[in-house]
Amino acid sequence: MKRKSKSSAMERKKDVLEALRSLGKGIYDQMNNGVFPEIEMPSRSTTNLLYHPELRQYVLGDKNVNRTARNIRHLRPFTQLVWTAYFAHELTQLRKSSTLRDVYYSAQAFDISFNDQSQSNNIITDLETVVGYAREDFNIFPEERSAVFGDLTIEYTVPGYEGKQLNLSSHPDGMMVGPALTYSELIKTSADKIIVIEKGAMFTRFIEEHVYEKFNALIIYTSGQSPRATRFFIQRLNKEMDLPVFIFTDGDPWGMHIAMVLISGSANAAHLRELTIPDAKWAGVWASDIVDYKLPSDSLTEIDIKRLHELLKDPRYKGDIWQKQTKTFLKNKTKCELESFSRYGLTHIVDKYLPERFKELES
Amino acid sequence: MKRKSKSSAMERKKDVLEALRSLGKGIYDQMNNGVFPEIEMPSRSTTNLLYHPELRQYVLGDKNVNRTARNIRHLRPFTQLVWTAYFAHELTQLRKSSTLRDVYYSAQAFDISFNDQSQSNNIITDLETVVGYAREDFNIFPEERSAVFGDLTIEYTVPGYEGKQLNLSSHPDGMMVGPALTYSELIKTSADKIIVIEKGAMFTRFIEEHVYEKFNALIIYTSGQSPRATRFFIQRLNKEMDLPVFIFTDGDPWGMHIAMVLISGSANAAHLRELTIPDAKWAGVWASDIVDYKLPSDSLTEIDIKRLHELLKDPRYKGDIWQKQTKTFLKNKTKCELESFSRYGLTHIVDKYLPERFKELES
Numbered sequence: 169m170k171r172k173s174k175s176s177a178m179e180r181k182k183d184v185l186e187a188l189r190s191l192g193k194g195i196y197d198q199m200n201n202g203v204f205p206e207i208e209m210p211s212r213s214t215t216n217l218l219y220h221p222e223l224r225q226y227v228l229g230d231k232n233v234n235r236t237a238r239n240i241r242h243l244r245p246f247t248q249l250v251w252t253a254y255f256a257h258e259l260t261q262l263r264k265s266s267t268l269r270d271v272y273y274s275a276q277a278f279d280i281s282f283n284d285q286s287q288s289n290n291i292i293t294d295l296e297t298v299v300g301y302a303r304e305d306f307n308i309f310p311e312e313r314s315a316v317f318g319d320l321t322i323e324y325t326v327p328g329y330e331g332k333q334l335n336l337s338s339h340p341d342g343m344m345v346g347p348a349l350t351y352s353e354l355i356k357t358s359a360d361k362i363i364v365i366e367k368g369a370m371f372t373r374f375i376e377e378h379v380y381e382k383f384n385a386l387i388i389y390t391s392g393q394s395p396r397a398t399r400f401f402i403q404r405l406n407k408e409m410d411l412p413v414f415i416f417t418d419g420d421p422w423g424m425h426i427a428m429v430l431i432s433g434s435a436n437a438a439h440l441r442e443l444t445i446p447d448a449k450w451a452g453v454w455a456s457d458i459v460d461y462k463l464p465s466d467s468l469t470e471i472d473i474k475r476l477h478e479l480l481k482d483p484r485y486k487g488d489i490w491q492k493q494t495k496t497f498l499k500n501k502t503k504c505e506l507e508s509f510s511r512y513g514l515t516h517i518v519d520k521y522l523p524e525r526f527k528e529l530e531s
Numbered sequence: 532m533k534r535k536s537k538s539s540a541m542e543r544k545k546d547v548l549e550a551l552r553s554l555g556k557g558i559y560d561q562m563n564n565g566v567f568p569e570i571e572m573p574s575r576s577t578t579n580l581l582y583h584p585e586l587r588q589y590v591l592g593d594k595n596v597n598r599t600a601r602n603i604r605h606l607r608p609f610t611q612l613v614w615t616a617y618f619a620h621e622l623t624q625l626r627k628s629s630t631l632r633d634v635y636y637s638a639q640a641f642d643i644s645f646n647d648q649s650q651s652n653n654i655i656t657d658l659e660t661v662v663g664y665a666r667e668d669f670n671i672f673p674e675e676r677s678a679v680f681g682d683l684t685i686e687y688t689v690p691g692y693e694g695k696q697l698n699l700s701s702h703p704d705g706m707m708v709g710p711a712l713t714y715s716e717l718i719k720t721s722a723d724k725i726i727v728i729e730k731g732a733m734f735t736r737f738i739e740e741h742v743y744e745k746f747n748a749l750i751i752y753t754s755g756q757s758p759r760a761t762r763f764f765i766q767r768l769n770k771e772m773d774l775p776v777f778i779f780t781d782g783d784p785w786g787m788h789i790a791m792v793l794i795s796g797s798a799n800a801a802h803l804r805e806l807t808i809p810d811a812k813w814a815g816v817w818a819s820d821i822v823d824y825k826l827p828s829d830s831l832t833e834i835d836i837k838r839l840h841e842l843l844k845d846p847r848y849k850g851d852i853w854q855k856q857t858k859t860f861l862k863n864k865t866k867c868e869l870e871s872f873s874r875y876g877l878t879h880i881v882d883k884y885l886p887e888r889f890k891e892l893e894s
Contacts, residue, residue, distance in 0.1 A: 266877065315707050341706065511639045
């Protein structure tokens with residue numbers, strides 16, 4: 169049984185509150201000293217976007233931007249940013265969760281006006297950049313939900329549930345990954361790996377076929393491109409409990425990129441360091457599996473092919489497996505879905521494919 | 532504490548197996564008597580589609596179609612239907628769940644060929660029509676997942692979990708509604724109503740703000756248009772536990788129709804009787820709420836307006852509330868989202884809107 173190394177969820181909330189308070193104090197002190205307050209942060213323009221081979225993710229370069237109350241053209245975004253920081257602090261302290269859409273509407277209650285939601289989303293990203301925490305850290309969650317199943321005991325930190333423990337194998341349809349789970353304490357698990365899968369039906373199949381026992385795994389369902397809160401939760405399991413991560417997606421450029429975003433993050437989150445799992449592995453369905461396992465397949469579309477050429481040039485795709493599989497897709501011009509294994513029986517994917525793939529990845 | 536009236540989930544599975552077996556026996560007996568086997572079923576063509584005001588749903592009329600092995604042009608769909616019935620029986624008996632996509636691929640393992648998935652989907656609907664049960668009854672589930680939260684104790688009937696009980700308030704992010712929950716026994720609840728909500732973020736808000744306690748409710752999240760398994764689960768709660776159902780959606784034609792499909796079903800399911808909840812109520816957001824609650828709103832688009840004119844002519848929309856709200860949308864030309872209540876604070880929807888609405892609906 170693995171146990172977490174330290175209480176991390178509550179510690180982290182404290183750090184987030186401290187970072188927000190310190191931002192406020194900086195502004196207050198400047199005004200107290202009779203100067204126009206200003207906020208400096210790294211520029212997120214594409215010219216300041218670099219790929220960091222060691223971190224295996226996009227990062228921001230040295231260019232900074234400055235928002236100052238001295239400049240009348242900055243006054244509006246400056247005020248919006250300060251209000252957003254105030255609101256984020258409220259949410260975090262009261263432990264109420266919210267969404268990007270909610271923040272947009274909530275601003276109106278304070279007579280803070282945003283032209284539209286994309287403007288308020290952008291200011292929330294500014295706040296992430298300034299304080300160095302993800303919006304989920306200040307309780308702004310995505311609309312999307314995913315799920316988890318397996319022998320993991322967690323302890324809640326949300327109001328009304330503090331101290332209560334739950335084992336995530338108690339409901340065989342899976343538990344939703346929402347604000348409560350994301351920031352729960354990870355108490356103990358008998359699992360030695362995490363299997364991430366993009367499809368709900370396969371998630372159910374894996375539970376029904378006892379993949380969690382046969383492969384000693386926690387199973388996580390991402391529902392297509394993984395919500396950020398779920399990426400963060402998987403990253404915590406990987407880091408705090410030392411569990412290696414294996415990702416199964418459809419065998420096409422879009423499935424491959426679902427795995428890549430989990431592993432190396434997106435360019436949009438270059439200002440953050442906590443949304444990547446660099447040692448996670450894309451475990452299939454590979455382009456070469458379509459041939460090796462004689463899977464029923466469809467032809468690549470024009471859009472698929474265009475996407476594959478883009479990925480070939482993407483610095484995140486430099487590694488051997490990525491180059492090889494991208495080229496195999498382009499050569500064979502075929503793609504397939506996880507369900508295509510059912511051509512050989514519903515349990516073929518569990519009985520044959522999974523054991524062979526894990527053996528291969530371990531050697 | 533309400534208790535279910537009788538063990539229903541396992542009974543139902545037995546009935547489904549019996550219906551499939553009886554279909555097979557009919558075919559066997561015909562062949563045994565030296566005649567070409569045939570299967571008769573109601574026609575699903577639009578000319579045989581009628582609205583039934585008493586049942587408050589679309590139903591099929593008197594026209595029948597006949598599939599007979601005597602006709603060489605029927606031989607292929609006849610064989611496909613017989614194989615699908617065999618496969619459905621296997622799934623139900625082995626208690627393995629599957630999807631429409633899976634069935635399409637699985638057919639290939641038996642050298643039953645479908646031109647494409649829409650053809651196999653259509654044969655599955657034929658099977659529903661013949662045996663009178665929904666595909667979920669023979670374990671063919673949708674890919675989509677939704678969730679539930681509240682004081683409801685269920686008892687599983689799926690292998691490995693038989694006899695185990697769980698209270699659905701034990702995980703504050705919600706439990707997924709999948710095959711295991713859909714066919715669990717409903718043991719007991721202290722709730723006196725069901726609140727259905729289309730958005731994940733609002734589902735989380737309702738849990739955080741203790742809507743389940745304040746309004747003594749189970750809360751169900753549909754994730755937009757409700758998956759059929761979830762409609763069936765809500766219908767069971769309504770029927771077996773006598774819980775009235777209140778549906779909250781965005782205030783636009785699409786949200787209104789999410790409620791309508793839960794209440795009166797879709798034209799596509801005219802051959803089934805188990806996917807409607809005729810006494811469920813659309814509780815908001817109404818077109819009139821946008822004015823009455825001074826909600827931030829957007830203008831209706833051309834597509835919204837076209838849709839509203841279609842709905843005005845739809846027989847399901849004959850009732851007072853539907854006609855009135857559809858016309859109000861068209862008159863004011865505005866729509867809004869559930870989140871728009873946040874303009875008056877994050878808890879406004881729970882503190883003010885919900886109590887007023889329930890009072891109104893009860894009077």
